[in-house]
Each structure stands twice: as C-alpha cells, then as structure tokens.
Amino acid sequence: SQKIEQNSEALNIQEGKTATLTCNYTNYSPAYLQWYRQDPGRGPVFLLLIRENEKEKRKERLKVTFDTTLKQSLFHITASQPADSATYLCALDAGGTSYGKLTFGQGTILTVHP
Amino acid sequence: NAGVTQTPKFQVLKTGQSMTLQCAQDMNHNSMYWYRQDPGMGLRLIYYSASEGTTDKGEVPNGYNVSRLNKREFSLRLESAAPSQTSVYFCASSVETYGYTFGSGTRLTVV
Numbered sequence: 001s002q003k004i005e006q007n008s009e010a011l012n013i014q015e016g017k018t019a020t021l022t023c024n025y026t027n028y029s030p031a032y033l034q035w036y037r038q039d040p041g042r043g044p045v046f047l048l049l050i051r052e053n054e055k056e057k058r059k060e061r062l063k064v065t066f067d068t069t070l071k072q073s074l075f076h077i078t079a080s081q082p083a084d085s086a087t088y089l090c091a092l093d094a095g096g097t098s099y100g101k102l103t104f105g106q107g108t109i110l111t112v113h114p
Numbered sequence: 115n116a117g118v119t120q121t122p123k124f125q126v127l128k129t130g131q132s133m134t135l136q137c138a139q140d141m142n143h144n145s146m147y148w149y150r151q152d153p154g155m156g157l158r159l160i161y162y163s164a165s166e167g168t169t170d171k172g173e174v175p176n177g178y179n180v181s182r183l184n185k186r187e188f189s190l191r192l193e194s195a196a197p198s199q200t201s202v203y204f205c206a207s208s209v210e211t212y213g214y215t216f217g218s219g220t221r222l223t224v225v
Contacts, residue, residue, distance in 0.1 A: 034213055043118075043204050044157070046213025089157070100145055100164065100210060101172065106156040 002027040006090055006105040013080055014113055021075040021108045023090035030092035033066055033073050034102065038087045047088075048075075080112045116140050120205050120217035127195045127224045135190040135220050137205030143215070145208045146188035147172075148180060150201040151219075157204065163188055195224045 007022040023033070032051045036044035050057045050066045050073070057064045063076040077084050087109050091102040121136045139146065148160040149172075159172030163182040177199060179191045188207075192199060200223050206214040 036213075041219075043206075043216030043218050044214070046215065049213055091157075100208070101147070101159060101162055102214065103159070103173075104149075104157040106154070 002094070002103070004028075004090065004092065004103060004105040006088075006108045008108050009106075010109045010111070012111045012113065015081060017080055019077040019080045019084070019110055019112070021088050021090075021110065023073040023075070023105055025071050025092060028071070028092060028094050028103075030068075030094055033064075033090060033092045035062075035064055035073075035075050036089040036091060036104075038089060038107065044089055077110075080110075082112045082114050085111050118205055118207055118215050118217035120203075120220050122220060123218065124221050125223070127192075127222065129196060129224060131195050132191065132193050133195065134192075135203055135205075135222075136187070137189065137217060138187045139205075139207040139215070140186065141207060141209075141215065142185070143207035143209050144185070145210070146182065147206045147208075147214065148178075148188070148190045149204045149206065150174065151204060152201050160190065160203075195222075197224045200224045 003026045005024045013019050034049045035047045038044040048064045050064050061078045065074045087107040089104050089107045091104040118139045144165045147162045149157045151157045158174050161180040163169045166185045169180050181189045203220045205217045208214045
C-alpha cells in the first residue's frame with residue numbers, strides 16, 4: 001500500500017544547530033514533493049516544492065533534497081531559531097491521474113530550545 | 115489580500131444535524147480542496163475540484179458532499195453529521211503544481 005512516513009514524530013534541538021527532518025515514501029512515483037509548516041491552531045503554510053528531476057532546492061535557511069532512488073526527502077533548517085518551532089509536513093503528488101492532489105505525512109513536531 | 119477564507123471557525127452540531135462549511139479564495143486559483151485533520155491521521159483529502167464545474171472524491175468522501183459554486187467558492191456539506199466527523203476541516207486552493215494556500219480551518223464537534 002502507499003505510505004508516507006515522517007520518521008520522527010518529535011525533534012528537539014538547540015538554537016543555532018541544523019534541524020534535519022526526514023520524509024520517506026513507498027509505492028509512489030511522485031511528480032514533486034512539498035514541505036509545509038503548521039503552527040498550533042493554524043492552517044499549513046507552504047514552504048518549498050521540489051520536482052522529481054531536482055536534487056536540491058534552497059530558500060534562505062531552508063534546504064530540501066529529493067532522492068527518488070531512496071524514495072526520501074530531507075528537510076534542513078540551518079541556524080535554527082526558537083521561532084522555527086512548529087510542525088513540519090511533507091506532502092507529495094503521485095502524478096498521473098492524481099496530479100495536483102497532495103497526500104500528506106503526519107508531520108514532525110520541531111522544538112528549538114534557546 | 116485575504117487568501118483562503120473559511121467560515122465558520124468553530125461549530126458544534128448534534129448527531130444527525132446538517133451544515134455547510136464555506137470556503138472562498140481570492141487568488142484566481144483553478145483548483146480547490148477540502149481536507150480533514152485528525153490526531154494521528156494527518157491531513158486527509160475529502161473532495162477536490164480541479165476547475166469550476168468539476169468535483170471529484172478524495173480519500174475519505176463518505177458522509178460529505180461538495181459544490182463548486184464558481185471559481186472562488188467551494189463548499190462542503192455534511193447532510194447528517196456523525197461523531198466520527200468531529201475534526202478540523204481545512205480548505206485549500208492552488209495553481210497546478212505550486213504550493214497550496216490553506217485557510218485557517220473550521221473546528222467541528224459533533225455530539
């Protein structure tokens with residue numbers, strides 16, 4: 001069956017360190033993968049999109065990698081700050097007839113300690 | 115610039131009651147979506163609309179109906195609410211492959 005797994009339910013790091021979140025998937029051939037941030041009581045907010053033919057994408061302190069052989073995406077936040085504390089969701093588009101419809105992982109709760 | 119607006123923000127229903135969740139976007143997006151979010155289950159797609167006049171089922175459509183009234187508006191209706199439909203409901207819109215814009219959610223409790 002198709003599955004998206006974000007390996008850590010919760011991740012705690014110290015301010016200034018790099019946070020690395022993992023998203024693995026099985027039985028998908030996604031056209032692209034996206035990462036979102038969700039704060040308590042709010043809707044998810046889009047952060048980055050990476051396509052199947054891209055290895056890496058950067059935006060300010062954020063970096064996403066996408067390895068279609070390993071079926072894995074890594075999401076990095078460098079020089080992390082307490083304000084980065086939130087739940088981070090990965091989501092993928094399976095392509096084909098599912099093009100444009102996102103399936104979400106359950107999220108990783110990131111806490112950055114001062 | 116409102117983005118995606120959902121109403122109401124909170125609602126309590128009795129089992130068997132009906133209600134409609136409203137969603138409107140002002141970004142001229144073609145695609146709109148309804149998701150529900152439950153603890154431990156993540157976001158699950160209920161229905162989506164790829165363009166005005168079209169709708170299709172997602173992963174968990176049972177107990178729901180939708181209407182894409184025009185390009186801006188996409189409503190979700192619960193005809194006979196059940197406790198299993200207690201959840202947080204999110205509407206979203208997008209332009210093809212670009213990231214979704216989500217509303218702030220409707221917190222629904224069915225007692």
